[in-house]
Amino acid sequence: MADYSAYKSIKVEIRDGIGWAMLNRPEKRNAMSPELHAEMDDALARMEFDDDVRCLVVCGAGGNFSAGQDLKKFFRELENKPFEQRKARDLANSWRWGRLWGYDKPTIAMVEGFCVGGAFMQLIGCDFAIAAEDATFSLSEVNWGILPGALVAKAVADALLPRHAMYYASVGESFDGKEAERIGLINFAVPKDQVRAKTIELAGKLMSKSPKVLRATKQAVRNVKTMDVVQSYDYLAEKGKAIKVGDPEDSYNTGLRQFLDEKSYKPVEGAFKLGTMLKP
Numbered sequence: 001m002a003d004y005s006a007y008k009s010i011k012v013e014i015r016d017g018i019g020w021a022m023l024n025r026p027e028k029r030n031a032m033s034p035e036l037h038a039e040m041d042d043a044l045a046r047m048e049f050d051d052d053v054r055c056l057v058v059c060g061a062g063g064n065f066s067a068g069q070d071l072k073k074f075f076r077e078l079e080n081k082p083f084e085q086r087k088a089r090d091l092a093n094s095w096r097w098g099r100l101w102g103y104d105k106p107t108i109a110m111v112e113g114f115c116v117g118g119a120f121m122q123l124i125g126c127d128f129a130i131a132a133e134d135a136t137f138s139l140s141e142v143n144w145g146i147l148p149g150a151l152v153a154k155a156v157a158d159a160l161l162p163r164h165a166m167y168y169a170s171v172g173e174s175f176d177g178k179e180a181e182r183i184g185l186i187n188f189a190v191p192k193d194q195v196r197a198k199t200i201e202l203a204g205k206l207m208s209k210s211p212k213v214l215r216a217t218k219q220a221v222r223n224v225k226t227m228d229v230v231q232s233y234d235y236l237a238e239k240g241k242a243i244k245v246g247d248p249e250d251s252y253n254t255g256l257r258q259f260l261d262e263k264s265y266k267p268v269e270g271a272f273k274l275g276t277m278l279k280p
């Protein structure tokens with residue numbers, strides 16, 4: 001296992017296949033400083049290659065997801081430091097979008113407390129999101145006289161119906177977990193004391209699938225969004241061929257065998273037993 005002990009602004013815990021990448025500045029409601037961005041970028045890169053991590057959860061320590069960019073350390077203190085500012089922005093965008101968007105493993109954002117401004121990037125960058133019903137979401141940028149920058153406006157516009165995106169970005173009004181579920185920003189809103197259990201339950205479902213097939217599936221769902229129909233047919237056909245090559249689970253044949261010959265599972269009820277688990 002990689003050593004994650006040196007981080008100061010984040011915390012990494014790995015348990016039962018789940019890698020918990022936690023923003024860890026609870027006294028600042030997990031507002032994101034340049035140091036936090038550098039550490040998250042490093043941790044996510046390492047966890048992608050850590051065999052002990054099969055599902056990534058992005059969350060915050062101390063009961064809050066994140067209060068967005070640190071208005072002092074990320075904005076004010078970097079105002080006259082163009083190099084440091086550029087470096088911090090690059091790292092912030094790298095982990096919140098570049099890495100998460102194409103992450104090799106399934107990713108879940110687990111939201112408790114505040115999720116504000118720039119934190120929408122990692123919220124939407126993750127494949128799935130689960131929040132407490134009483135969590136507080138806010139695109140507060142308009143109230144600071146700034147835009148939902150980096151990629152926030154784009155992420156929100158792509159994730160939500162246009163009216164919802166326009167309303168919450170323009171009015172800056174906060175909303176709770178139930179509303180976040182209603183507008184499709186998250187998958188599930190659950191009572192606060194069930195957020196962790198629901199996250200572990202979803203992680204368990206994801207980890208029961210063939211990693212290679214799941215990775216291709218999430219890439220396909222993301223990528224066809226910007227393709228036309230002809231491109232999508234072609235891309236999905238080639239992607240389908242690609243997952244049959246070098247899949248340690250030999251998923252297609254393993255699934256067929258268990259359904260047709262052994263009659264040991266039905267695909268509508270769950271995942272087949274992975275090929276690697278059956279090998280001595």
Ligand code: ACO
Binds near residue numbers: 070073
């Ligand atoms: N940047 C810098 N410091 C912050 C931030 C932030 N985004 N959010 C909270 N803090 C600090 C506070 O200044 C305070 O510091 P102090 O103890 O040294 O005074 C500490 O965290 C606790 O914050 P409180 O406001 O006292 O906590 P409370 O629970 O009452 O409120 C809340 C939390 C609602 C999140 C409030 O702090 C807030 O509105 N923060 C700003 C959120 C925001 O608009 N973020 C978007 C920034 S722009 C962007 O991300 C692109």
